[in-house]
Amino acid sequence: MIETRDLLKRHGGTTVLEQLSLTVPEKALTAIIGPNGAGKSTLLSLVSRLMPMSAGQVLVGGCDVATTPSDALARRMAILRQDNQSALRLTVRDLVGFGRFPHSKGRLHAEDLRHVDEALAYLQLEGLAERFLDELSGGQRQRAYIAMVLCQGTPCILLDEPLNNLDMAHAVNMMGLLRRAVTERGKTVVMVLHDINFASCYADHIIALKNGRLAIAGTPAEVVQDEVLSGLYGIPVSVHEVQGRRLCHYFG
Ligand SMILES: Nc1ncnc2c1ncn2[C@@H]1O[C@H](COP(=O)(O)OP(=O)(O)OP(=O)(O)O)[C@@H](O)[C@H]1O
Ligand SMILES: [Mg+2]
DSSP states (O other), rough: OOOEEEEEEEEEEEEEEEEEEEEEEEESEEEEEOOOSSSSSHHHHHHSSOOOOOOOEEEEETTTTSSSOOOHHHHHHEOOOOOOOOOSSSSHHHHHHHHHHHHHTTOOOHHHHHHHHHHHHHHOOOOGSSSSSGSSSSSHHHHHHHHHEEEEEEEOEEETTTTTTOHHHHHHHHHHHHHHHHHOOOOOEEEEEEEHHHHHHOOOOEEEEETTTEEEEHHHHHSSSSHHHHHHHOOOOEEEEETEEEEEOOOO
């Protein structure tokens, strides 16, 4: 569904992403991993056209992102940025309602309100719906932003570090919920993750970046390997199979 061809991004004279040709499978959960500064957020920003590319091409559902009208793109994909900086004097319900903008153009109809209520319920935010964002904890606020993204009802969802600020229970819950969005609703979910064990247990496909290039892409069984992860992060990593799942151990 998403394909990049020879994608290149320069900031001034510095190349931060190059020769990036990859395919993100449709109706699957793809995790993007790699060290800090590898280019993960840059990749999501280029795919969603939040940032212009220096060269190359991005195709989403066969359409060239560079020439797709903004409203068509907004109905096709939604993105959660790594650093959300919306006005905090906004209620959770209003924030989630903003997610309907590509459909409602500002005036929420009954159908939009139904989507808002559904997203609030999906993220277990009903009790916080009337609270202002600056009255929430970091994890609660993160869930509100994710509700806003899901409320857009797009077939493709890009999430940059969605587990930030979530405790282990909410992180597991969030991964389960995104997994169901793929399996039950046929969504294409692409998420940047630092926790390799979550990528290993929940993703169908993993893309690893290093120094602005593709390091490896494949199934969790192909990517979650001692040598691959040790090479990617530059520290010793050992992978163990526990109850059929590949988990990595990387400290001590
Ligand atoms: N506006 C900018 N000007 C110059 N360099 C930039 C700019 N934005 C990002 N970079 C550089 O581009 C590289 C890739 O950044 P990016 O944010 O994509 O990394 P990342 O993989 O998302 O890292 P992290 O895990 O820390 O979020 C980094 O070296 C970063 O310093
Ligand atoms: Mg990033």
